Amino acid sequence: MGKERIKEILRESINYNKLGKEVTRPSQTLIIMRGIPGSGKSTKAKELVGNGAIFSTDERIEEKGDYREFFEKMISSGNFGPLGKMHNLNSKMAKEVMEKGVSPVIVDNTNIKANEPKNYVEAALNMGYADDNIKFIDVGTGGLSAEELADRNTHGVPLDKIKAMIQSHKSVGPLSLEKVIKAKPMYSNKPKMFASVVLDDKSRTKLLQTVQHMIPEGWDVIAHHMTINFGKGLPEDLKGDLGKTVQLRATKVGVSDMVLAVGVEGYHSDNDKPHITIAVNRSGGGKPVMSNDIQKWDNLENYINLSGKVTEEKLG
Numbered sequence: 001m002g003k004e005r006i007k008e009i010l011r012e013s014i015n016y017n018k019l020g021k022e023v024t025r026p027s028q029t030l031i032i033m034r035g036i037p038g039s040g041k042s043t044k045a046k047e048l049v050g051n052g053a054i055f056s057t058d059e060r061i062e063e064k065g066d067y068r069e070f071f072e073k074m075i076s077s078g079n080f081g082p083l084g085k086m087h088n089l090n091s092k093m094a095k096e097v098m099e100k101g102v103s104p105v106i107v108d109n110t111n112i113k114a115n116e117p118k119n120y121v122e123a124a125l126n127m128g129y130a131d132d133n134i135k136f137i138d139v140g141t142g143g144l145s146a147e148e149l150a151d152r153n154t155h156g157v158p159l160d161k162i163k164a165m166i167q168s169h170k171s172v173g174p175l176s177l178e179k180v181i182k183a184k185p186m187y188s189n190k191p192k193m194f195a196s197v198v199l200d201d202k203s204r205t206k207l208l209q210t211v212q213h214m215i216p217e218g219w220d221v222i223a224h225h226m227t228i229n230f231g232k233g234l235p236e237d238l239k240g241d242l243g244k245t246v247q248l249r250a251t252k253v254g255v256s257d258m259v260l261a262v263g264v265e266g267y268h269s270d271n272d273k274p275h276i277t278i279a280v281n282r283s284g285g286g287k288p289v290m291s292n293d294i295q296k297w298d299n300l301e302n303y304i305n306l307s308g309k310v311t312e313e314k315l316g
Helices: 003-013 041-048 057-064 067-077 081-099 118-127 146-152 159-172 177-182 201-214 236-241 288-293
Strands: 030-035 053-055 105-107 134-140 192-199 225-231 245-255 259-265 275-280 297-315
Touching (some): 030 041, 053 081, 105 118, 118 177, 146 159, 201 245, 201 275
Parallel strands (some): 053 105
Antiparallel strands (some): 225 275, 259 275
16 A cells, blocks of 8 residues: 555544544533523533533623622623623633643533634634534523523523523524534624713713702612714714814703613714613613613703713723
8 A cells, every 4th residue: 555545544534623623632522501591501510510610701700799780880881891801701711721621611601692602612623622522502491481580590680681582592593513603703803992972070960960850769870971882983084073072962851660861962973862871770670771762752941051072992
């Protein structure tokens, strides 16, 4: 048998995975958990871990402090960059353990959409994991209703969010290696930007003095900024305004059972109804973004002239 034929046989005997990488870690396993909060996903992960390791972004958040406070700060500021950092930290820690040969490594995140476990799956394949050793364990709702899941989950995920996750889980369907690989990255290399007009202290005080009597007792007060846009940053024709002070005028007030806001005019916003969120009913599940859903707007008896600085910041 000639040398070329021997080389050909050797090449044919090498196993390659979905990314075309040689399988050099045939005994290591990556398990991707999937399920709605409260479904028993984490309990199942603990049953499967054996001598391996479990990695959860929720645990990374809890290590830094209070879980609910972490999310409340992001929601009130409109800056969700810290969540991306926690996901990246969890991914980094999991990869380091995978490199050391620990098995199984279990990713205990909700992983509803196909791009959520993408970093972990591609890291494993690039390290030389076999396709068959990347497993998806989907507990779904655990046979529970949305109301039961909202009551059971340990992080206080509200009912409306639970319902949205259940719908997303159904629409995405079962995860597969191919589906995850083809999914767009969860986080783009290009940082997302948040652009807003941040009120100066004098304007914030004036605004709150005018509408203070409208704020229900127990609601969290914000009255911080008017969003220009979320994710894209300042439009090109407004880049020259960065750092400048601009004038706004509050002309309307809108309220729902979750939020109180004033409608404003005077500067560009991508929102259909430019506004400043005044207060949020957090204990009832309210979020600042719900100001976009207010249906009832009434004209203010007297317009409120305000000023603020055009700002732009990276989300993560």
